[in-house]
Amino acid sequence: MKLKKIKLENFRLWESSDLSLGSRLTLLVGENGAGKSAALDAIAIGLGEILARLPGVTGPSFRSRGDIRQAGNQLQPYTRIELTSDNGLVWDRIKRRDQSKQVAQSIGKRAGVKDIREHIDQSILEPWGANLPFELPVFVSYGVSRAMLDIPLRRRGFPQEFERFDALRNALDADTHFKSAFAWFYYKENEEHRLQKEQRSFEVTLPELDAARQAIASMFPGLSNPRVEINPLRFAVDYQNETLDIAQLSDGYQTMLGLVIDLAARMAMANPQAKDPLAMPALVSIDEVELHLHPRWQKHVMGDLLKTFPNTQFVITTHSMLVIEAINNHLKRAQLGNRSMPGELATIEPLASTDCRVYFIEQGKENNILDEETGLIDNRLLYHFNAVNHIYEQLRDLQWEAGE
Amino acid sequence: MGRTPALCVGQYGFEENGIRVSCKPKRNEQVFAIQLDGCLLNDNDPKCDGAFIWQAPNRAALLLVELKGAGDIPHAFGQLAYVKNRRPEYQQLKSLITTPRPIEKAFIVSSGVISKPQKEKLEKKAMLGDAKHQILFVGYQTSGTPGRKIQKYGPSGGYVDLDGQRYTIKAGVDTITGYSAHADQKDLLNFIKRMRYWPKQVRLVHGQTEAKQALKAKIEDLYSDRQLTVDVILAENTA
Numbered sequence: 001m002k003l004k005k006i007k008l009e010n011f012r013l014w015e016s017s018d019l020s021l022g023s024r025l026t027l028l029v030g031e032n033g034a035g036k037s038a039a040l041d042a043i044a045i046g047l048g049e050i051l052a053r054l055p056g057v058t059g060p061s062f063r064s065r066g067d068i069r070q071a072g073n074q075l076q077p078y079t080r081i082e083l084t085s086d087n088g089l090v091w092d093r094i095k096r097r098d099q100s101k102q103v104a105q106s107i108g109k110r111a112g113v114k115d116i117r118e119h120i121d122q123s124i125l126e127p128w129g130a131n132l133p134f135e136l137p138v139f140v141s142y143g144v145s146r147a148m149l150d151i152p153l154r155r156r157g158f159p160q161e162f163e164r165f166d167a168l169r170n171a172l173d174a175d176t177h178f179k180s181a182f183a184w185f186y187y188k189e190n191e192e193h194r195l196q197k198e199q200r201s202f203e204v205t206l207p208e209l210d211a212a213r214q215a216i217a218s219m220f221p222g223l224s225n226p227r228v229e230i231n232p233l234r235f236a237v238d239y240q241n242e243t244l245d246i247a248q249l250s251d252g253y254q255t256m257l258g259l260v261i262d263l264a265a266r267m268a269m270a271n272p273q274a275k276d277p278l279a280m281p282a283l284v285s286i287d288e289v290e291l292h293l294h295p296r297w298q299k300h301v302m303g304d305l306l307k308t309f310p311n312t313q314f315v316i317t318t319h320s321m322l323v324i325e326a327i328n329n330h331l332k333r334a335q336l337g338n339r340s341m342p343g344e345l346a347t348i349e350p351l352a353s354t355d356c357r358v359y360f361i362e363q364g365k366e367n368n369i370l371d372e373e374t375g376l377i378d379n380r381l382l383y384h385f386n387a388v389n390h391i392y393e394q395l396r397d398l399q400w401e402a403g404e
Numbered sequence: 405m406g407r408t409p410a411l412c413v414g415q416y417g418f419e420e421n422g423i424r425v426s427c428k429p430k431r432n433e434q435v436f437a438i439q440l441d442g443c444l445l446n447d448n449d450p451k452c453d454g455a456f457i458w459q460a461p462n463r464a465a466l467l468l469v470e471l472k473g474a475g476d477i478p479h480a481f482g483q484l485a486y487v488k489n490r491r492p493e494y495q496q497l498k499s500l501i502t503t504p505r506p507i508e509k510a511f512i513v514s515s516g517v518i519s520k521p522q523k524e525k526l527e528k529k530a531m532l533g534d535a536k537h538q539i540l541f542v543g544y545q546t547s548g549t550p551g552r553k554i555q556k557y558g559p560s561g562g563y564v565d566l567d568g569q570r571y572t573i574k575a576g577v578d579t580i581t582g583y584s585a586h587a588d589q590k591d592l593l594n595f596i597k598r599m600r601y602w603p604k605q606v607r608l609v610h611g612q613t614e615a616k617q618a619l620k621a622k623i624e625d626l627y628s629d630r631q632l633t634v635d636v637i638l639a640e641n642t643a
Contacts, residue, residue: 328520337633371521372638379519386516389474393515396422 013364030361143174215264474516
């Protein structure tokens with residue numbers, strides 16, 4: 001299931017907006033405090049309804065205060081988040097200012113949650129209860145606090161088993177998830193070792209673990225042999241003939257590796273029977289995708305993610321003009337169709353502009369900046385680059401006029 | 405900021421307000437840097453800063469150059485297009501080159517950048533001055549519109565103002581009648597179907613967004629049935 005649309009009413013800065021989402025990528029740009037992260041939170045709250053229906057999993061809901069928009073020193077009567085899925089399901093979640101009749105009346109007709117609950121019952125819970133195959137969609141939200149990896153120092157508290165629904169545990173909290181992905185990796189490696197002993201062959205591998213290894217290899221061509229080591233407990237990778245603890249890696253590597261391990265683990269956990277778990281449907285939101293990444297990496301991070309997770313719907317915020325220009329290249333590549341490409345160009349992942357939405361957010365209001373005629377993004381961040389250069393030119397003019 | 409014309413620096417370069425460009429010859433090559441603005445071109449019509457003539461044993465190039473600050477890149481496109489397509493001096497420079505079919509290019513040198521959609525639109529608009537292109541009007545253009553001006557003055561080499569920039573029309577301009585502007589979706593699809601060679605690009609310029617999108621989808625279906633590709637472009641509604 002993918003999301004087609006999100007409607008925000010009186011949510012934090014957002015007064016009333018309908019955001020249609022790209023089936024592969026929705027990109028939000030805008031200044032600090034414009035409402036980008038609020039939009040990601042709104043998606044998480046809307047999807048929280050699905051998580052709350054699943055056994056052993058909780059989903060985020062509205063905060064006790066601060067979510068209802070304030071205007072003229074007055075809280076609006078309610079806030080509403082309405083989601084529409086690509087298969088036509090509509091549901092909404094509401095937080096009321098108070099329980100008064102007046103507030104209830106102001107809300108009017110609402111979609112409610114009956115349809116989405118029924119859909120989850122039929123497509124997930126009933127087949128699960130009857131031991132029949134079912135597809136579990138993955139929803140994960142990565143906030144900026146993901147940069148602080150919660151690396152475990154001991155195995156105490158590691159779960160003794162993992163179920164499919166654990167793929168969605170704390171998934172929409174936008175917090176750091178590394179510890180649980182670490183524990184899953186450790187648990188699965190043990191399972192793999194037992195299997196290898198049983199069958200007296202080191203060739204046997206667990207498909208779920210292979211999926212996670214494949215994701216790491218695809219995102220980090222320089223890193224190999226990711227594994228958990230004990231005494232001391234650490235997540236280790238090989239890098240240029242050195243064995244490194246993830247804690248030794250730079251912040252950029254840590255942040256991105258933590259995200260990829262977590263996402264790949266969740267996808268493998270959710271649909272372990274799938275031929276390619278990484279290609280199963282998922283919705284992933286990432287706040288500031290360029291967090292801690294050098295410009296060199298900013299150029300290819302979105303392409304790597306789109307390629308590694310080919311059926312994932314990404315909702316991304318960025319302050320990086322390089323991330324945007326790189327996406328322009330993916331859009332341009334798609335415009336050229338299926339022709340063969342020389343050299344480096346052959347590696348550029350195509351992204352159809354019809355699968356993409358780009359919004360410039362200003363004061364909780366969205367402006368479409370994916371130009372309809374050219375199918376390319378009007379990169380507003382370039383203005384700031386030009387402004388910096390313009391100042392330099394003015395200073396240089398003064399220097400020249402003074403004859404220096 | 406006053407406008408300082410570009411200056412020749414050294415033998416092979418130009419410089420304006422701290423932006424500098426040069427074209428240095430390698431062995432067996434020759435380069436001439438010709439200052440246009442304030443030197444060869446002194447009128448008030450659009451002009452660019454300079455030109456390089458590059459001459460190798462079997463190849464040659466005529467390269468127009470405009471140096472621009474970070475704030476004013478869009479104008480450069482019109483300036484270069486005007487010099488290339490409209491100025492007799494450009495043809496004179498070209499006639500100095502004896503090598504057949506010299507490479508003709510135009511460069512903007514700037515410390516700033518413009519967004520990709522703006523760049524593509526400016527490049528497309530600058531092509532209006534290219535004699536290789538043909539504009540075909542299907543019927544009437546309302547008076548006072550740019551379309552009317554192109555239709556009326558185009559054949560006699562006139563000009564049109566678009567977004568505050570004057571463009572000389574060198575493209576061929578023709579008008580055909582007999583196609584009703586009020587065809588329905590089926591008629592429009594049949595119009596394409598009946599062509600011997602289907603167009604590679606179709607622009608839907610008039611109509612409600614939903615209707616245009618529906619027609620775009622139909623056209624794309626039509627092409628994919630024949631395993632052909634088409635680029636259907638929706639113009640933004642201006643009405």
